[in-house]
Amino acid sequence: MTDQKPKAFDFGGEEERPATPPAPPDGPRAFDFGDEETPAAPSGPPRALSFDDLPPAPAPGAQVKALFDSEDHPAVRDALAMARADHPALADHAEERLAALFRRILPVKLSLVTEWAEKPLMEQAALLQPITELVLTFSQMGVPAQLEAALESSKPATGVFDKLFRRPLPLAQHKHTLSASRAQLLQLMADSEGAVGMLEASAQNLALHGAVLAVVSKLAGGADAALQDALVQRRTLIQQAVRQAELSILQMGQVRQQAADLIGQVSSFLTVTLPALELAQAQGGK
Numbered sequence: 001m002t003d004q005k006p007k008a009f010d011f012g013g014e015e016e017r018p019a020t021p022p023a024p025p026d027g028p029r030a031f032d033f034g035d036e037e038t039p040a041a042p043s044g045p046p047r048a049l050s051f052d053d054l055p056p057a058p059a060p061g062a063q064v065k066a067l068f069d070s071e072d073h074p075a076v077r078d079a080l081a082m083a084r085a086d087h088p089a090l091a092d093h094a095e096e097r098l099a100a101l102f103r104r105i106l107p108v109k110l111s112l113v114t115e116w117a118e119k120p121l122m123e124q125a126a127l128l129q130p131i132t133e134l135v136l137t138f139s140q141m142g143v144p145a146q147l148e149a150a151l152e153s154s155k156p157a158t159g160v161f162d163k164l165f166r167r168p169l170p171l172a173q174h175k176h177t178l179s180a181s182r183a184q185l186l187q188l189m190a191d192s193e194g195a196v197g198m199l200e201a202s203a204q205n206l207a208l209h210g211a212v213l214a215v216v217s218k219l220a221g222g223a224d225a226a227l228q229d230a231l232v233q234r235r236t237l238i239q240q241a242v243r244q245a246e247l248s249i250l251q252m253g254q255v256r257q258q259a260a261d262l263i264g265q266v267s268s269f270l271t272v273t274l275p276a277l278e279l280a281q282a283q284g285g286k
Contacts, residue, residue: 075106079215087211094208101212108220113230117209117238124202124241130195131248134188138255143181143262147269150174171281175274182266185259192259196252203245210238 079102084091091098105112153174217231 073103073106075219076102079106079212079219082215082218083211086215090208090211097208098212101208102215105212105216106219108216108223108227110227110230113213113216113227113234116213116234117206120202120205120209121237121241124199124206124245127195127199127202128244128248130191131199131252134192134195135251135255137184138188138259141181141184143178143185143266146174146177146181147262147265150178150269151273171274171277175270178266178270182263182270185263185266188259189256189263192252192256196249196256199245199249203242203249206238206242206245210235210242213238 076099080091080095080099083098083102084095105116150171153171213231213235217228217235220227220231223231
């Protein structure tokens with residue numbers, strides 16, 4: 001035996017612990033969400049927390065997302081049901097457009113009502129101008145007076161006064177004048193057809209906007225007085241604009257009817273009456 005004394009609780013030589021912890025074993029670990037990447041350090045000096053940074057504006061021409069993704073939203077669904085009951089004719093052929101308009105105005109706000117249908121109103125005002133100009137052009141042409149003068153010039157002088165002072169224009173000049181007027185009338189018919197078509201489409205669009213406001217007014221029955229007044233004023237404005245368009249279309253229809261009649265009369269004079277008068281004058285000059 002040796003003189004070396006055993007150490008207390010000496011279980012033999014202990015292994016030295018490594019300086020770095022061992023790598024985790026392969027295989028699933030509890031709450032293993034993967035190795036997280038260390039976020040990159042921001043470049044530049046740190047910035048203070050700011051709530052003023054806004055997302056970038058959409059590019060010009062980009063489609064803006066509707067207020068609601070579909071007409072299944074309760075407010076839109078209720079509005080469509082009321083529109084079908086109150087305006088069945090509009091709902092039958094323009095239900096999708098009505099739904100799109102309801103998504104834009106619901107939930108109703110004063111700022112939305114005061115600007116409602118502003119662009120269609122301005123567009124219609126611009127479309128009324130060509131109609132007014134065409135009506136004025138037609139009245140200034142004086143085609144009935146031209147026809148009457150041409151027919152009067154073909155009649156022989158009946159009295160001493162007519163024989164002394166009457167200086168009728170030659171038939172050739174009447175022919176030139178009436179031919180030019182007929183071309184103007186044909187151009188007026190073509191221009192008015194396009195102008196009336198665009199104005200009719202504009203009036204229909206405004207009627208849809210007015211129907212939407214009528215439905216929204218019912219849905220917003222318990223709204224404050226300012227919103228109720230704005231709804232009434234906007235609906236009245238749209239109704240007046242639609243009525244003005246209807247009157248202009250009616251007036252243009254009357255002008256087109258008169259122009260069509262005059263085209264027929266001028267054509268009859270140039271192709272039937274005038275050749276007969278020229279033949280009569282030629283035979284009388286022999």
